[in-house]
Amino acid sequence: MGRSTKSVLADLRNAIETLAPVTGDRMPSERELRALLGCSRETLRGCYATLELEGEIWRHVGQGTFRGSRPVHMPIRDTLLVEGATPPDLMRARLLLEPQVAAEAALQADASDITHLRKKVAEGRAARDRAACEQADDAFHRAVAETSRNPVLVGFLTYLSGARRRIAWQREWDRTYRSIAPNEFQTIHSDQHDAIVDAIDAGDRVGAANAMKAHLKTIEAAMAIRPE
Numbered sequence: 001m002g003r004s005t006k007s008v009l010a011d012l013r014n015a016i017e018t019l020a021p022v023t024g025d026r027m028p029s030e031r032e033l034r035a036l037l038g039c040s041r042e043t044l045r046g047c048y049a050t051l052e053l054e055g056e057i058w059r060h061v062g063q064g065t066f067r068g069s070r071p072v073h074m075p076i077r078d079t080l081l082v083e084g085a086t087p088p089d090l091m092r093a094r095l096l097l098e099p100q101v102a103a104e105a106a107l108q109a110d111a112s113d114i115t116h117l118r119k120k121v122a123e124g125r126a127a128r129d130r131a132a133c134e135q136a137d138d139a140f141h142r143a144v145a146e147t148s149r150n151p152v153l154v155g156f157l158t159y160l161s162g163a164r165r166r167i168a169w170q171r172e173w174d175r176t177y178r179s180i181a182p183n184e185f186q187t188i189h190s191d192q193h194d195a196i197v198d199a200i201d202a203g204d205r206v207g208a209a210n211a212m213k214a215h216l217k218t219i220e221a222a223m224a225i226r227p228e
Helices: 005-019 030-037 041-054 078-084 087-108 111-126 130-147 151-163 167-179 182-201 205-224
Strands: 057-060 064-067
Touching: 005 030, 005 041, 030 041, 041 057, 087 130, 087 151, 087 182, 087 205, 111 130, 111 182, 130 151, 130 182, 182 205
Parallel strands: none
Antiparallel strands: 057 064
C-alpha cells in the first residue's frame, strides 16, 4: 500500500529543511525525492501543490523546484496546480462548484435549454462503452454550465473537464467503470442526470443543487471503492 499524502507531506517538510534550507535553494529532482520519501509521483506532486499554495516552494518548468515564495515577476501557472491535483482533489472541487452551477441553471433555463439537456441525457443512455459514456457525461455537465448563462462558470467547468483527462483521473475512472456493470453505470448516471434536468426545468434551485450533489457523491463513492 502506498504512503498517504499526509505522511509524505510531513516528511517532505522536514526534508526541505535539510535539502533546501535557504530561500531560493533548488530542491532535488522529483525522482530523487520519490526515492527518498518512498512515494508515487502523483503523491509527491499533490504535496508540491499544497506547499506551493502555502508559499513554501515554487516551480519553474524546465528549471526545477525552489524553496520559498514565487518571485513577483513570475506569475503562477494554473497548469502546475492541475498537475499536482489528485482525483479526490478534483471531486471535491466539483462538489463545491457544480451544485451551484446547477442552481444557477435552474434560474436561467428556457424551453430550448431543457430540450438540449434532455438530448444530452438521451445520448448518455445510448452510450455503449467507456469512451462514449465519458464523452456524453462531459457534454451533459458542460450543457448545464452553459445553461447558467455565465461564461465564468462555463470556463471553470471546462478547466475541470480538462483536468479529468489527466492520467491519474483516467486510471481511477477506468477502474471504476470496470468495477460495475456498464448497464448499471449508464442507468444510474442517466437517471441522476434526468433528476437534475427535472429540477432545472421546474426552476427549483435547491432541488437542482441537491440533485447534482447526489450525482457527484455517487461518482465519488464509486471511485473510492477498491477491488479486493
